[in-house]
Amino acid sequence: MEKIEATVKNIQAPPPGKLGKPELYAISIGTVIGAGIVTLIGPAITLTGYSAWLSYLLAIVLGLFLIFPMVFVSSSLRLGGGYYSLLGALAGPKFAGMYAFASLTQLLGLSLYGLSLGLYAHSIWPVLNAQVVGFIFLTAFYIINLFGINIMAAAQKLMTWFLIAALLMFIVFGMMHLKNPVFEFHNPSFMSNGLNGLIAGLFLFVYSTQGYVLTMQYGRDAKNAKRDIPWAMLMTVPTLVILYCGVAVVGAGVLPLAQVAGQPLTFAAKSILPPLLFVVFMVGGPILSLGTTINAAMGGLCYPISQSCRDGWLPKSFAAQNKYGSHWKILTFMYLLAVIPLLLSFNVSIITNNIMLLNSTLSLLYIYAYIRFPAKYPEAWKKSRLHIPNGLYYMICALSSVGLLAVIYMASKSLTPTIVIVSTSVIAICMVLGLVRSKDPNVHINTTVWDED
Secondary structure, rough: OOOOOOOEOOOOOOOOEEEEEEHHHHHHHHHHHHHHHHHHHHHHHHHHHHHHHHHHHHHHHHHHHHHHHHHHHHHOOOOOOOHHHHHHHHHOOHHHHHHHHHHHHHHHHHHHHHHHHHHHHHOOOOOOHHHHHHHHHHHHHHHHHHOOHHHHHHHHHHHHHHHHHHHHHHHHHHOOOOOOOOOOOOOOOOOOHHHHHHHHHHHHHHHHHOOHHHHHHHHEOOOHHHHHHHHHEEEEEEHHHHHHHHHHHHHHHOOOOOOOOOOOHHHHHHHHHHHHHHHHHHHHHHHOOOHHHHHHHHHHHHHHHHHHHHOOOOOOOHHHOOOOOOOHHHHHHHHHHHHHHHOOOOHHHHHHHHHHHHHHHHHHHHHHHHHHHHHHHHHHHHHOOOOOOOOHHHHHHHHHHHEEEHHHHHHHOOOHHHHHHHHHHHHHHHHHHHHHHHHOOOEEEEEOOEEEE
């Protein structure tokens, strides 16, 4: 009996887009800096004392190793549909199909961003209802993205510059008020729970240090994807070192540890900033860190979903575009999936924990694709500005795999059996759907991976 499987077809690369280095850098920074920078400092201080900044530094290094293979891939290839395109070209139709269905679950995370944003606004102005504020912000970013990539990128740049300025303001003011010996390695409170506490802080932070890898989703709309996307990702790393480590130094250094342990960063900010600047920090820091994440996520998640629609995994009509080039049906679906749990007070934290485990498991598929890359695209790899010997590249992939397994293990330890079962079930369903649909003759993989700009 003849074997039926999805066909793979190479298609011509579209013309270069309009996103340059400033826009891609803003997208990269806005995607990675989220609520974690404000909410995780206090718990990390509980775990490791004054060395919270060192935990963040180590987390940034680990985060880079986890996504490092993608830096090399994106310097050689232009991806038109993000991880979906990567898996389709390097791992095959079955893996692309699994991701096509699994990627839909990532949309639920937007509801948590909306609620968190509302809660921060409520903490400044208690008269505001957190759910209503979250709904308003989600609606605003939905409308922004409906007007196309240029408007979305312009809004992202403006918010990102304000975000960076607010965090730097907090760091500068905080450095002038330091009272604790945060750089004295031999102080008993520097690693208050020893090496185990430092490592626990590292894994607590690592999820907030690697989101910039999603910048590679914008390959279709980049002016020079193979040059500017890896540049934006690499430039994000020193930016995170300055902002994250600086914020952690101030968070642990301006008040007694007993007062800041377990508390959000806003507790320390209120003690060092004048009332007006505190409001500026709250708007420019926590609120815009979430705003830039929502804005970039809405724009970026459209690429893999729309391409999977064109290839036949999902209904092709779902990828319809308006006159601004926005995938309005996907954006609307994304928006509804974000606001309905918000307005109905669903327990979005449970949903998000499931998504976290699902995303970590999907990353194992990416590793498989990374390993296949040099053999599948040898000429593009040789021409890369960041080309390194294959042996060294494979070593980096191996280190990334080890780090990823460590992250999955540490994350699973903190999850309930219910969350693990639900996440595992979702993964199994996606695998089955991918395997079944890959045998459908109506599925045609259009290889939106190009070795040209």
